[in-house]
Structure formats: structure tokens, C-alpha cells
Amino acid sequence: MTQSKSPSERRAHLVQLAGDLFAEKGFRATTVREIADAAGILSGSLYHHFDSKESIGDEILSAFLEDVLTGYREAVRDTADPRTAIEQIVRSSTANLSRHRAALTMLQNDWNYFSGQPRFAYLRTAMKEIEQTWIEQLERGKQTGQFRADLDTRLTYRLLRDILWLPTSWRSSATWSTDQIIEGLLRLLFDGIRA
Amino acid sequence: MTQSKSPSERRAHLVQLAGDLFAEKGFRATTVREIADAAGILSGSLYHHFDSKESIGDEILSAFLEDVLTGYREAVRDTADPRTAIEQIVRSSTANLSRHRAALTMLQNDWNYFSGQPRFAYLRTAMKEIEQTWIEQLERGKQTGQFRADLDTRLTYRLLRDILWLPTSWRSSATWSTDQIIEGLLRLLFDGIRA
DNA sequence: TGGTACCAAGCAAGCGTTCGGTCAAGAGCG
DNA sequence: CGCTCTTGACCGAACGCTTGCTTGGTACCA
Numbered sequence: 001m002t003q004s005k006s007p008s009e010r011r012a013h014l015v016q017l018a019g020d021l022f023a024e025k026g027f028r029a030t031t032v033r034e035i036a037d038a039a040g041i042l043s044g045s046l047y048h049h050f051d052s053k054e055s056i057g058d059e060i061l062s063a064f065l066e067d068v069l070t071g072y073r074e075a076v077r078d079t080a081d082p083r084t085a086i087e088q089i090v091r092s093s094t095a096n097l098s099r100h101r102a103a104l105t106m107l108q109n110d111w112n113y114f115s116g117q118p119r120f121a122y123l124r125t126a127m128k129e130i131e132q133t134w135i136e137q138l139e140r141g142k143q144t145g146q147f148r149a150d151l152d153t154r155l156t157y158r159l160l161r162d163i164l165w166l167p168t169s170w171r172s173s174a175t176w177s178t179d180q181i182i183e184g185l186l187r188l189l190f191d192g193i194r195a
Numbered sequence: 196m197t198q199s200k201s202p203s204e205r206r207a208h209l210v211q212l213a214g215d216l217f218a219e220k221g222f223r224a225t226t227v228r229e230i231a232d233a234a235g236i237l238s239g240s241l242y243h244h245f246d247s248k249e250s251i252g253d254e255i256l257s258a259f260l261e262d263v264l265t266g267y268r269e270a271v272r273d274t275a276d277p278r279t280a281i282e283q284i285v286r287s288s289t290a291n292l293s294r295h296r297a298a299l300t301m302l303q304n305d306w307n308y309f310s311g312q313p314r315f316a317y318l319r320t321a322m323k324e325i326e327q328t329w330i331e332q333l334e335r336g337k338q339t340g341q342f343r344a345d346l347d348t349r350l351t352y353r354l355l356r357d358i359l360w361l362p363t364s365w366r367s368s369a370t371w372s373t374d375q376i377i378e379g380l381l382r383l384l385f386d387g388i389r390a
Numbered sequence: 391t392g393g394t395a396c397c398a399a400g401c402a403a404g405c406g407t408t409c410g411g412t413c414a415a416g417a418g419c420g
Numbered sequence: 421c422g423c424t425c426t427t428g429a430c431c432g433a434a435c436g437c438t439t440g441c442t443t444g445g446t447a448c449c450a
Contacts (some may be wrong), residue, residue, distance in 0.1 A: 045396050048310045166357045176350055184350045192387035240430045
């Protein structure tokens with residue numbers, strides 16, 4: 001049953017376990033006792049591995065944003081065409097989101113909680129870079145004539161980023177595969193719903 | 196300053212006050228003491244007007260869903276054209292959402308909390324009707340040839356409904372007016388971002 | 391023998407909620 | 421009019437419970 005893990009793997013396993021709970025209920029709504037229960041230990045024993053509940057959240061969030069930003073940077077570095085860049089952003093995001101469901105649930109549910117604390121200042125920094133990347137690509141698309149000239153880039157960015165991050169919370173039923181969602185999203189994005 | 200209110204208006208005023216807090220921080224994250232502070236009374240005194248914190252949430256949520264469903268029903272009753280119906284749904288929704296910001300924040304932040312309780316079973320019922328309305332209109336649009344034949348109606352519904360409900364949470368900056376958001380949304384919806 | 395991983399017990403703070411009491415504003419009545 | 425009696429709105433203080441976190445001790449493995 002209890003397979004003996006390597007020293008540092010044990011810690012990563014606990015983060016994984018906590019993340020699963022955060023993804024389902026959010027960060028604040030998850031108690032340290034629930035995390036401990038999932039690991040089969042008592043709540044106090046968690047503090048042998050972490051110095052606070054927040055630092056577990058910190059580990060999850062910073063790992064997520066690192067991956068996301070890496071994906072964004074690669075997307076705009078490798079491609080000159082804005083449409084291809086956006087498509088690349090969407091694909092890398094979707095891959096990241098399915099791997100970091102916990103982080104996104106935390107950002108959606110507990111943004112107020114985290115963004116207020118100095119410790120999580122990097123959240124705002126990362127969001128700024130994400131926003132700027134989107135807006136740059138949308139502006140470039142307008143200039144090349146690929147996107148509508150009357151597009152409000154900031155409004156469109158907010159809509160698109162949030163849309164992109166939505167399906168992660170569709171925990172309820174695994175009705176659609178990741179590929180299906182990407183496909184539907186990109187079609188909707190570029191073509192709308194009209195025939 | 197303190198204008199003496201009529202007997203039952205006082206209760207509605209408290210609901211309004213609580214709703215403002217719920218809209219900013221969510222339901223669970225708001226304490227009864229904060230609500231009482233906003234009203235200038237002690238937390239215990241709230242229980243002269245309500246028998247629980249939940250019943251305040253109940254009042255806000257049920258009023259919201261009533262308005263939303265009314266809007267949906269009128270939209271599909273008055274119009275034969277599916278595109279016009281959807282446009283009507285979007286417009287009525289947007290009006291409702293700006294009037295019931297608290298309810299939407301609660302649904303987004305505390306859905307797990309509410310949907311589990313028997314008292315809030317009507318939430319699931321209402322969501323079912325909303326889903327069915329969307330899907331019916333999308334299907335009709337496909338049959339008339341107005342919408343793409345390859346549209347996954349359920350996936351498209353989930354995307355569209357969530358997109359529609361997103362801007363409500365953009366409390367941060369009042370950068371865009373309601374009309375701007377509707378306009379951007381409908382253009383994106385029907386035409387995509389391409390030129 | 392020393393360090394890692396854990397348990398058992400408990401603390402302070404905060405939560406929603408309860409409860410006895412106060413007090414001003416009317417209603418009823420002689 | 422003056423006197424009770426009632427009532428709605430609120431206070432002050434507490435209750436029981438849950439929260440994140442701490443502490444002292446112990447089994448075990450290298």
C-alpha cells in the first residue's frame with residue numbers, strides 16, 4: 001500500500017495532493033486537515049514539510065505562472081504571424097491549464113485573497129506580462145489587416161483570456177477532450193458562430 | 196444622515212448592503228460581522244431580521260434567477276429568428292447581470308457551497324432551463340443554415356454562457372460601459388475577430 | 391546516535407449563531 | 421390627557437465549533 005518514496009518526492013506528493021483539493025474546492029475552502037487526511041497523516045505533521053498553508057499555495061501558483069509565461073514567450077518568439085502566435089498561445093495555455101488545474105481554480109476563487117498579500121506580488125507582475133503579450137499580438141493583427149480594425153484590443157484581450165481560462169473549471173463532466181475544446185474555441189474566436 | 200426608513204424597507208436595505216459585500220468578496224468570504232458593520236449594528240442584531248446568513252444569500256440568488264429566467268422566456272417567445280433570440284438573450288442577461296452583480300459573484304465563487312445544499316436545489320433547476328434555451332436556439336440556427344453546421348451546441352453553449360457572465364466580475368476598473376461590452380461580445384460571437 | 395517523519399494534544403483567533411436585557415415609539419384605554 | 425402594555429430594533433456577551441498553527445514527545449532508520 002504505502003510505497004516508500006524518496007526523500008524529496010514525498011514533499012512533491014503532498015503538494016500534488018493539496019493541489020487536487022484546491023482544484024475542487026478552492027484554496028481558502030480547503031482545510032489543512034483535509035489535506036492531511038488525503039495524505040493519511042495528521043494535520044500537524046504537514047508542518048514538518050511546509051511552514052504554512054500559504055507556502056503550499058505559493059509553490060503551486062509560481063510553478064503555474066512560470067510555465068504559462070514560458071509558453072507565451074515561446075509563442076511570440078517563434079512566429080511572425082499574429083494569428084499563428086495567438087493560436088500558439090491558445091494551444092500552450094490549454095496544455096498548461098490541464099496540467100495546473102489547481103492554480104487556475106485558486107486564481108479564480110481566491111484572487112482577492114492572494115493578490116492582496118505582498119508575498120504574492122508576482123501574480124500581478126505575471127498578469128501584466130500576459131496582458132501585454134495579448135494586446136501586442138492583437139494590435140499587430142489589426143495593422144496587418146488580419147483582424148478587424150474596430151477591435152477594442154483591451155476589451156478583446158479580457159474576453160479572450162478569461163474565455164481561455166474558463167473550461168478548466170468545468171470539472172463536472174469530462175464531456176469534452178482538450179482537443180475538442182481548443183478546436184471549438186479557435187473556431188469561435190476566428191470565425192464566430194455564423195455559417 | 197440616518198433617514199428613518201419604513202418597516203420593511205429596512206430589511207431590503209440590509210440585503211442590499213450584504214449583496215455589495217458578497218459581490219466584492221464572495222459569500223463565504225464575507226462575515227456576518229462585516230455585514231453588520233456596514234449597517235452600523237452589531238452582528239447579533241442581524242438575526243432579528245434574518246434567521247441565518249444563508250437566507251440572505253437565498254434571497255439574493257432567487258431574485259436573480261427569477262429575473263434571468265423571465266428574460267430568457269421573453270426572448271424566445273417574442274422572436275422566431277434564432278439569431279435575434281440569442282441577441283435578445285444577451286441583451287437581457289447583460290442588463291440583469293449589472294443589476295445582480297452579487298448573485299453572479301456568489302454563483303462563480305461559492306457554487307460548490309450552494310449547489311450541495313437541498314435548500315438551493317432551485318439553482319440546478321434554473322441552470323438546466325438556461326442550458327436548454329441556449330441549445331434550442333443554437334440547434335434552430337443550425338437547421339435554418341444561419342449557424343455553422345459543425346457547431347457542437349453543448350460546447351458552444353458552455354462557452355457562450357460563461358463568456359456572457361464573465362464581465363460582471365470585472366470589478367477592478369469601470370473601463371467599459373455595458374453597451375460597449377454587449378457590442379464587443381456580439382461582434383465576437385457572430386463574426387469572430389477576423390477582418 | 392542523530393535526524394527524519396510522524397503522533398497526540400492543544401492554543402488563540404475567528405466563525406455563525408443564540409440569548410437575556412434595554413429602550414424608544416406607538417396602541418389601547420380610562 | 422395620562423397611564424399602561426406591547427412591540428420592533430438593537431446591544432452586550434457569550435456559546436460551540438472550526439480554523440491554521442505550535443509544541444513536546446516518540447518510533448524508526450541510517
